Amino acid sequence: MSSANPGLAYEDTPPLSAPLRFFLTAPLFGIVAGAVLAFGDGVLTSRWTPGALALVHLIAAGFMLQVMLGALQQILPVVAGARFPAPLGVASTTHALTSLGAAGLTTGLGLGLPGAIVGGGLLLVAGIVVFLGAGLLALVGAPAVVGTTRAPRDLRLALIGLAVTGTLGLALALALGRGLALPVALPTLVDLHAAWGWLGWGGILLAATSWVVVPMFQITPGYPPRFSAMWAPAVLAGLILWSLARFADAGIASITLGIVLLTLVVSFAALTLHLQSRTRRSTPDAPFRSFRSAMVALILGLAALAANAAHDADHWSVLAGVLILHGGFGGAISAMLYKIVPFLAWLNLTQSGVKAPNMKKLLPDPPVRQQLRLHLVVLVVLVAGVFEPLVARLAGVLMAAEFAWLLLNLVRVIRAWQRARRT
């Protein structure tokens, strides 16, 4: 196999178990998040409750991070021609460190255990460092060509967002657990960590993926080239300037830059909805509709974030978190998982010379449709739960069921894959 163009090789598709371990671990964090919400007291009354801090990290550093790391190992070779060195070793090390780290960190945040916050944070960041180190080596060896989309560049920019988020997170863990003196007020650093996490890492990754996934898999017109060319660099530049303004305590500048950033994200979500409305596929399936609902939830979440800036009440920031993390990222990620996992199983069987059942035999539509419907119900109940603690408990129970069902559907694919291998 030529080393000049490694990303084009079947042989360089990572072993099935490499991404799969991330995808199967991810829903477990969602189940625990549901339990925290169901059994914790007044978890959603403020973004600062121990339960809310645990919940947000179970979803962001648990569920979302696991899926994103697993998916990146799959997509970086295909889109950017980047070959991970020792893919199985990197996957198992990263997976062990990040899953244990997220478990430790969230336990520490939820129960107020400084040792667990620091230990978990260190493990989590160590996992990210291993992943980023391997990703950097892979990208350095990738062919230096400019393709027809900006996805390869923007995947790289998202990795910068991940590095900044991890660094800020570690500083916060050390401040909380070891009394590290911070150069800025703790709430300011929390805001920076959160913004870099959901936007600099998650948002740019979502956009980079969308540049290829939406036009190609949903057969829509492409994103206007100027838009996709400027979007991620503008977000990254905006985040840097906004962070500096927050550091300098420059109120007007940070509000202006905040508005610019929100406008950029709304424009991405609205444009995605517009392009999807022009799909040539006549039978939009449940994951397609889920992706669209995710864009709507993202826009509503941004509206809540704007309301929070204008009127500082606890419920706005919690509402924004619910809509952006569960509604936006949760919906889009679930939709993508339902496409990625059956395809990987199919690809693995085909490459092994086994006659693979088609995608819909590996994972039939009805359970996917029902689980994604539950996802929307959970979102609605969660929104109500922001205002009524008793409803939040119900949302927790439903959320645990949602993620258990997601896991069950993914396991269904693995079982079908095993059956096909035996025949």
Place this chain on the structure above:
Amino acid sequence: MSTIADLMTQDHRACDHDFARAETLAAKGDWPGATDALAAFSNALNAHFDAEEQQLFPAFEAATGMTQGPTQVMRAEHADMRATLARLQDALAARDGDEFAGEAETLLIMMQQHNMKEENILYPMCDARLGAVSATLCTELSHSLAAEHAT
């Protein structure tokens, strides 16, 4: 001036549109319409594969000396897609809507992950490595695709 990447990417999109039309008609149960649409898609897809296998890949291999590398993998993926297309045609002949939908979904994902590699890596590499040959090849590819689409 059009590049190989532009030309071939546009042809991918044209194939996608033919695919979507066949899928739409089959979902509606319009089997005669779906038969025509799938035939058009099959012609377009095979014309694209043939143009790559007979013109573009040999030129890339000659320019780079890589005969066992990326082009070999692309040829193998073409073979997989041709096999899935055959199953899609069988499902259409049997007027089996569920089987058609499942095979169509599989082919679409297979096709797009293949296209991602070509559009982001292989075609730009062709443009970069083929140098002076690039413009002539582009015209030839354009003729082949146009001629075969017309049949």
